[in-house]
Amino acid sequence: MDRGAAGEAAETLAALEQLRRRTHQRTHGGAWLPALGVAVLLLASMALYRYPLSQTNSIDADYPFWAGLPDEQVSPVASYVFWFVGTPLLFAGMALWYAWRARRYGVRVAWPLVAATGLGVLVLLAVFAAVPTGPVPVGLTLPNGPHWGGLLTPLLPLAAAVVVLGRAERSRGLVAAGGWIALLTAWLCTTFPLGYLPGWFTVMTGGTEFGGQLSLRPGHYLVLMALPLLVVAAVNLAVARRAARD
Template identity: 60%
Template sequence: MSSTDGKRSVEILAELDRLRDRTRTRTHNGAWLPALAVAVLLLASTALYRTPFAQSRTTVVHHPYWAGLPDEQRHPVLSYVFWFVGVPLLVAATGTWYGWRARRLGLRVSWPLFAGTGLGVLLLLAVVAAVPRTEIQPGTLVDQQPGWWHGMLTPLLSIAVAVLALAWAERSPALAAAGAWIALLTAWLCGSPRLGELAPWATDILGWQSGSLGGQLALRPGHYLVLMALPLVVFAAVRAARSRRRPDA
């Protein structure tokens, strides 16, 4: 093979790599809309709590955590309807979006996995509905609280899994990190006897000098939901900006 042929082969391979990268970018640039939709759903759920951002002197928490987090909600039925209506709307909007992109660009994303996982929230809530409801009064002993696993009976955990499924479909490490972040916050908040409770070792790391009693963050459900949604909002903003710079993407 002559040097000219070798150079030409290198150029062809480089061009194929550019085309492959461009196709990958165009395929996955649409992830911003479903990510933003999930963030909006999380933020909208703040309306399910009686005092989402303000401190409350007395709090009665119903278990299972229909609203998502272990705090006083406006009404269990309202929370139930919110997720049963909100999740199908989220799935429908996602399917419409990806269908439109497939017709426009001729590129498909494995979004049905995200849709199936999202609709799995409904199945989870149906299981939760069969669990007897209890009321948790302030000052209740820890051993009278729902067990750690029962504390995970919350739609937020399924939302986290749905985001992880979207990350897999979109081949996005950033979305995977966002889903893991939601899952970790949910596991911590719903697996603790009190909202925002910190273990003694955590307070020692923070240097609060609280001894063996641990501590508690003075944050409300709305603050935690904003923290959950923030990575998704940032991801959506970055992807949307990149899409605008490349109109064909």
Template identity: 50%
Template sequence: MNQLKARGRRLAHGGAWLPALVLAAVPLASIALYRHPFSSAINGGTVQYPFWAGLPDRQRSSVLSYAFWLVAVPLAFVFVARWYRYRENRAGVRVNWRMPVVAGGTGLLALLLLFAAPTGTPGFTFDWWQGLLTPLMSVALAAVALGVAERSLGIAAAGLWMGGLAWQFCATGFVGGLLGWQDWVLSGGSGPGLGGQLGFGLDRPAPAVVVMALPLVLVGAYRAVRLRGQGT
């Protein structure tokens, strides 16, 4: 009976790898929206919020950024829904796949509300509201809901990681921006802890997005390899 239950769980939740990778692919593809994705943040120009490219850095075209998120995000959710319907028909198992899709739809609605959000230029002070003005939040929300539906702590944690970093970088107004307490800890507990900016290339859009999406990629890849090894 235990073996049958374990096999049932593998069948029911064995398809989570593909939605995880699809959700990770969306922010990774958004790297192309930045004017200088591999060079220093902001690059001497001004950046306004909402951050339609995803992070506070100069974008190639605002219209291109709008089009990308308003097309790529719904397509990802449609793909996820179709994938779960396929698994239902093929394996005869059902997962509450509507939860991540509904969560993603809610995120998409929030994405549309960004058009009505106040605009401005990031200052040198922390602003928690400014941290929410990014389309990356819709993907992070869908990933957390996917983890809950699939009973996967790894996927949910990867979604929280993505959303947390997106919020932090946008709230500070810098790619790789540090909060005051983080600056204090990294300084060895000395100094006023006024905040700062990460080095090691993480002050640039492309590496920052990769770090944000990497846990979701690793969890999805791990689940795919594990499923193949189990032969289900």
């Protein structure tokens, strides 16, 4: 093969790679809005707590944790309505967004699986929470958990939906963000009080064997959960805008 033919082949491969990249960016350039929507829902749930950002001397956490985290709620009923209305509305917004993108760009994303995952886990949560139980487990009233009953929280359906959304959008950032929400939720909701650190962890970090507690409030943890989603949304939006200009 002469140099001319080799150069043409290289140019063809480069053009194909550029076309592939543009197609991927156009197909998955809309992930920023669902990521932003989940982050907004998380941050809006601060309003469900009596003391979302301020310190307080005592905490009375109603179980199950309908607000999301084991802390004092303004109203358990309001928390229940917030998540069981807000989560379906979030998925309805996703459906409208992806339907609009399908009409405009002719690309489709498997968003129905995202909605089915989030709503399915939410329904299971409601079913399990409705099963009659005895008194609130000791692991939820004293810092000697974990007690897995605390995982009856509406934050986990949201985390599962974000992971599935990341798979549908081929976004490692979204998958990591969903895993981060699930990890924080599992830690915070299986021990009490909020932010309790077990003895084995404090020993590893140079503390005492009696454990400890972070002085963060529910609002702070919700910001930590939403932060990766906001970063993914900002990066995805920037990439989508750059692709639209090319």
